[in-house]
Each structure stands twice: as C-alpha cells, then as structure tokens.
Amino acid sequence: MGIGGIGLSAFARLLRARGFQVSGCDAQPSELTAQLQAEGIDVQIGHAASHLEGVNVLIASEAVNRLHPEIVAARRAGIEVRPRMALMEELLASGPSVGVVGTHGKTTTTSMIAVAMHGAGLDPAAFVGGIVPSFGSNARAGKGPFVAEIDESDQAFGALRCQTAVFLNADDDHIGTPGKSQAIYWETVEEQHAAFARFVGQAQQVLYCRDWPGLAEFLTRAGQEVCSYGVAEDADYRAVNLRPDPEGTAFSVLRRGQLLGEARVAMPGLHNVQNALAALAVTDLYGGDVGAAAQALASFGGPRRRWERVGHLEGAVIIDDYAHNAAKVAAAVQAARQSGRRVRIVFQPHRYLRTQQSWPRLADSLMFADEVILLDIAAAGEDAIPGIDSTLIAGRMYALGHRGIHYMPDVADVLTHLRGTVQPTDIIVTVGAGDVWKIGRALAGVPF
Structure with missing residues (x-):
C-alpha cells in the first residue's frame, strides 16, 4: 500500500x-x-x-x-x-550493507555511494529516496553491497542493523508534539538523537563526518571500527586543496595523510564535497578502485530535485533543490553563490510545525541570496497553525536589512516577476519540498 x-x-x-x-x-x-x-x-x-x-x-x-x-x-x-522498516531490516541483513543516516544529505550521499561503487567495478544494490539519473530509478538491483538511505523520521530506524553506518549529521528535523501533526514522529530531539546513537552503535563499522560538531559523541561502543571523513585536519579521509568553480569543486583525497587521488564533484557547495568524499571513502572501505569511483562522480549531476539543473531562461540558469530545513536551505544558497551569478531564490516553506519551530533560522539561511521570493507554506497534510505563515520569514529578513525579499503567494505573480526582471547572469533556484519545482519548469519551458 x-x-x-x-x-x-x-x-x-x-x-x-x-x-x-x-x-x-x-x-x-x-x-x-x-x-x-x-x-x-x-x-x-x-x-x-x-x-x-x-x-x-x-x-x-x-x-x-x-x-x-x-x-x-x-x-x-x-x-x-x-511495516517498511521490517522489510528494510531484512534487506540490510541479507548481505554486506551500508546504511546512510542523518537529517540532511542522505539522498545525495546514498546516490553518490551507489554511483561511485558502480564506477569502481563493484555491483551495488541501492535504495534511494529520490530518482538517480544514472540508474533511471530510485533503486538498483545488484549483487551487493546493499546501499540504503535510512529515514530518520521513522522511529523504528534505530533498531536496524547494517555492516557499515555512514553518519552524516544530526540536526533537529522531524521533531514535534505527537498528535499535533501527522507528519511529526519525534517528541524531543534527545529521543531522535538516542536513536541515531543506537543505529550507529549496532553497525560493525562507522564512517562519520568529522566536520559536523558532536557526532563523535554518538559513538560509544567499545572496540567498534570507526573512521571519519571531512575537511577537518584530523579526519581519516580528508578533502584538501579544494578548487571551487561555478559548476562544482575539484579536490584532492587523502587517507590518513596518503594521497589517494584527485576528485571532482559536479555540484557546487562544500556539503557536496563532503558527500562525495563519503562516497569515495565507502568505496575504498569495500575495496573499490577510488580513481575509477572519482571518475564516475565527476560526471554525476545529483539525484532528481537535489541541485537539479532544470534549464535556462534568457541565459539565466534555473536550478531546483529539495532543501526544506534551515541547514539545507543555507547549503543551497551557498552553492548558488559559488556560481558567481545573481542569486534569486524562490522558497516554499514546508509544514506549519517545522516553520513554527525554525522560521528565524530559515530567514537567517536566506540572507545571503540577492533576492528571495516567498510562497505560502506547503502544508503536506498538516492543519494550519494560527499566526504561522511565510510573512514571519519575510519580516525577520527585512528587519535584518534585506531589501530583496518579496512575499508572493500567487504563482502567476512569481512567474510574471521573474520573466520581467530576468538577466542572463542570474541563477534562479526553486527551493522546498512542496510543489515549488513547477515554477522552475514553467520558466524553462520544461513539461511536467
């Protein structure tokens, strides 16, 4: 069902x-x-x-x-x-397996691991929370290892066991009061973080992001094989000599100080360097050719709705991104700034409770965009919360000094505004987990 x-x-x-x-x-x-x-x-x-x-x-x-x-x-x-998590448990237990957890970046990183492993000559099976263009699907049937995105919004995830846990980050998404919203699954962030600790504690080995503060504190099992990745100097797998350009970032890969080779990710932003590095580290842990894996990642443009290149409008680049919490939105804005273009964000907040909890942080995450157009909140099945709407974000941004903020609840007005003011040097990014993606496709003339 x-x-x-x-x-x-x-x-x-x-x-x-x-x-x-x-x-x-x-x-x-x-x-x-x-x-x-x-x-x-x-x-x-x-x-x-x-x-x-x-x-x-x-x-x-x-x-x-x-x-x-x-x-x-x-x-x-x-x-x-x-339940679906019982099925996931069986799949993870059926052979060598990699479980990717965290509050953001899971879909992109899981996709990259599968693509890197495949490029390295392995035959991974994959379960991804998005469509991977390289496979034309959200799943790949291979002999293994089995690489799976693990949904932290489901309370049952903490009981899952896998061979290798890839731990990206631990934010405070999917937190709320039970019964107030059908979409919220955790009463407190402490409960969710305890489930993260349980999940990684049951894995045979853990690869975690050294750049994310506090992740090492989740690793408490004595004798567990643990290694880290990131740009931090003490990371086991480290990205160094980062060379960003408008389309992505090239970097060198070290394993405990030893040069493994050169790599490039065809998606901008430091977060995508970290995601690609995680994929290369997992490939190395499973005996794959890191050089071949890096070549596969160099041409990987990301899964659908994760920094997806939609098309153009009079020379302006149009991107769509699924970002919907403050950390993801900030990463999307930072990636857009790397392009060197005028950054124009169309943001659709997602869920009333999430907006109630995080509208100040959402406003702060958007401040580095040149222009922000705010749509109404995408309810995603939630009941409206009185007093919670997109104007809260707009008001805070204006109070902080941003003068390029517009609240436009009518999509027709958004399209008219962007078509009438577009410049060839713009990058227009539609951001959110609702139906904001339709705006980018309408601008680019792409059917949907």
Missing part, C-alpha cells in the same frame, strides 16, 4: 528484482505508478480488499492508518502486515 511513494516504489523494484511477485495500490496515479506498471508491476489505483487476493505479505507505508479497511481485511484474512 502506498506503492506510488518514493520509498515503497523502491522496495517494490528491489523485491521484483529478487524474484518476488509484487503488486501494489495507491490512492492517486502518478509518474511513479506509471513507471512501475511499465516495468511489469501490477498497480491498482484506489483501495479495495480484492487487492489482497493471492497476497502473502502486505507492506504498508506509515502514512496509512492501521485501521484502514484494507489493512483490517488483511489481518482478518491472516495475511502478515509488515
């Missing part, structure tokens, strides 16, 4: 590749459901007990209420109802 979601569709593809007969249903048709049907997976639109005929196991998204009639019917029929 929920097979049209980015996670469940990846599970469906992996299971079918392993020889299982897979079917599914979703409330609405989508590009993903159409792709699955074209790949030979039986997808029904809507929900009905008849979908359960011949089914041994029902895998349901956490977004589906456990009192849903289809789940109730499955239990009455004696069909096992299995």
